[in-house]
Amino acid sequence: MTDKSKRQKMFISVLPGEQVEVVIAEEGKVNEYYVEMLHQAKTKGDIYKGYIHNIDNGLQAAFINYGAERNGFLQIDEVHPEYYTGSYPMKKGARYPLMQKVLKAGQEVLVQVVKEPTGKKGAFLTTYLSLPGRSFVYTVGRGQMGVSRKIENEKERDRLKKALESFTTTEGVGLIARTAAIGQSKAALERDYKYLNRLWEDIRANAQKVKAPAMVYQELGLAARAVRDYLTLDVTEIWVDDTLTFEQISQFVKLAFPRKNNLVKLHEDTDLSLLERFNLVKQVQEIYSREASMPSGGRLVFDATEALTAIDINSGKIGGEKNFQKMALKTNLEAATEIARQLRLRDIGGQVVIDFIEMKNPKDCREVEKVMKAEMKNDRARTDVSRISPFGLMELVRQRLGSSAIAISTEPCPCCKGTGIRRNMEWQAMQALKDIHREARKPGQDLVEYTCEEELAIYLLNNKRGVLADLEIRYGKRIHVDIEYEYDE
Template sequence: MYTLIINHLTREKRFALVKNNVVEKLFIQQPKQQSAISKIYLGIVEKVLPGMNAAFVDIGEEKSGYLHRDKMASFVQAEEDGAKSVSSYAHQGERLLVQVEKDAAGTKGPRLSGIIELQGNHLIYMPRGRYVAVSKKIEDSQEREKLRELGHEMKEPEEGLIFRTSSKGTQKEMLIAELEQHRLKYKEILQTASVVRKPGCVLERNSLIDEISEEIERLEINEIIVDDSAFKVELQKKFQCSIQLYSGKENIFSAYRLEHEIEKALKRIVWLENGAYLIFDEAEALTVIDVNTGKYSGIQDLSDTILKTNEWAAVEAARQIHLRDIGGMILIDFIDMKKEKDRQHIISLLEGELRKDERRTKVIGFTPLGILQLTRKKTKPALLESLTMKCPSCEGAGRVLSPESIAFRLERELWEHKGGDYEAVFIEATQDVQRTFSGEKNVHKERMEELLGLEIIFSGSDSLKPSYEIRQYGTSADLRKKLESN
């Protein structure tokens, strides 16, 4: 049974998935980094590249998107065998609807699909998808075949349908009604796109709600705890599970001891309970995890010590990969094992732990040098990339928390003093943190002052990295005198 703890009160939206007091997933969304996955755009083909069998599409964002021939609606509808070049299905200047499959990361733009998917409670509707599929979680073969036949009966030849797990046992009339809603929604999207002149988004999405929906669809969520009453009402309209409102003064993540898990997921070294540790080195397309015995010496022979350490490391490595949302190629340098059966045991253990992950993973095996290779589908930046930036004081050799992360941390700390007896608070902060916290024309600062009943007085800090320090609470007059004397 899982508990979902949601921090929605401040601008940085977060949730943690907890099972038996162990955090299994973290989701953090900052305003500037909201995922574009599943957003639908009107795009214009910029360049067709026969050599790559793909096209670059201007979607009105900073970077153009990448669209492979096999993901083009015209290719799917043609039902070709794949012999024709991309030039047969797209041309420069063509206007088309596309959906983001993978966020832009580093120097790469977003990856796109021309096969639009509209997600509902029981169905995923593809206006130009052509095929019918059933969730693999519906294991009953008769039920799967029944749904597949129903799908072909319901859809038009050019349409596609995917039956979600929740469709099992759902009445036919409800499924048909949902399909009609999807069709109306798609007509609205086409109408919007028809009047748009420039490339741009034609259908936004609430990625937080979508992520929560996926967790509820995927797992047995026992309860949801949220700190925002308005968001609680929104969740109750959509989901049937138990939802509780947290009303304590302390930030909900601090109250449930989750802040430590975020800090741990950003550290290079992760200690295991037995004294061994893992070292994470994350790059854009490759992550290396090094396993060390550390203080653990075992109680029997050396091979027993090595195997036990590698077992603990495999379990924690899988958990950290999920928590940190690491994607791409991953290399784990386990302590060298001489016996082939020990290596296969570690592979089986790791595969078992990775099955808990909703993202597609593939364990390839050990290299001749004894390094285990695996891949994990990457759709958005990892936690480290999202929450940190290149350190200006070390020219990128290390990382520090970004001004946004520090400003939102200050926001949460001030929330804990809501309704206090003080008139004002005196804070030393770097200019970048002050700007982020205050917002354009101090709109966020003034909003916080009104909500907290507390005047916020800033003083500059000479720190080389984004930081703040709450120096004093008191009367407005006394703290303004303090500001003038600095």
């Protein structure tokens, strides 16, 4: 039975042919947000037949041509031994053989994208394939049978283990029961297993027919994937604003939850968008902001670099409080809860450093750590949370589940080249005056013309008019500052 305190709603907003947004909210508060731009190819989860383009002995990795613009990256620990050619003597203490000894250029491999290409880096690939279903993840190459650690009820774990043991699986195939398997009947579990088994057989047959490089399996789109992966007993309503998507989702839900009538609802209001109707627009817009607000009035500030994401806590009213340490603890506890939520919403992956407000009492630090770890347990991504350092810093690592909303909707600023800063007007004026001074000193011309952007031109004429007049008198020349206009062709 669904706990009323965890009643959730799923919202699927579709701009046909362009964009899909998925919002999961609990009591009106957005807890998860996913977006997919349909013109940007998403490849995570896709399976390809590729071939080894070259092997880097130093990296112990192969670069795979699988049909993408850039070759994919395949490390030795992601290569199943079935691809090893010939004998491979292992060095003492080594976990894997040398890649150049067991693989060769031109060799065909079946690979799956585990991490999307980013920047100048190609996709990360694996030969250990996995196919997510409704109740199970079907793994190829790892023969383990198990139950997700997120399923904590021992009685339910035992029930699912017995169900897994009853399935006849092919050698090398494994099954992991997902949280969505909770409460599913034996017949429903068996249906999901048989579907995944047929899917794998189809992929294998397809791979044998095609010539590398070629795609042999494409992961579901965001709308269907969200319902498959995130629809649990806690979800009481699914709202969709596109008729075709509504029909597809309705069919899927009918199979997954045959007893749940009217779970999927069509939004037909022409005056308000789906997210406007449920007052979710402001929360979604905040995801794209550098800052996030906290209930107490404090703010979280997010700054991303190549190496890590830094999160600073601005405490709002804390400065006026008499008991600073008490308020520091209260603010940090609130921040820990909100940071865990924001990491999910923004899908921030990699290394994260949080600068908490200084707490002198070690007991307070342990309390904040406890809350942070408890909140991170709600995350679908794998996480590792450290303790707070003597400097008030906490480090954590979070698995990146996909391309974040910010990553797929932004590009580097042409002015600052992505640094977030630019030279101020005073500095730019100094450089302009140097150029004007140099030109004014040249003999044989009565007029010095300096052309620049409008903002700088106005600054020079308003703030450096005296300097320009002095240069005119010194060199006996007229100086004109002109605005450079851009015209659309």
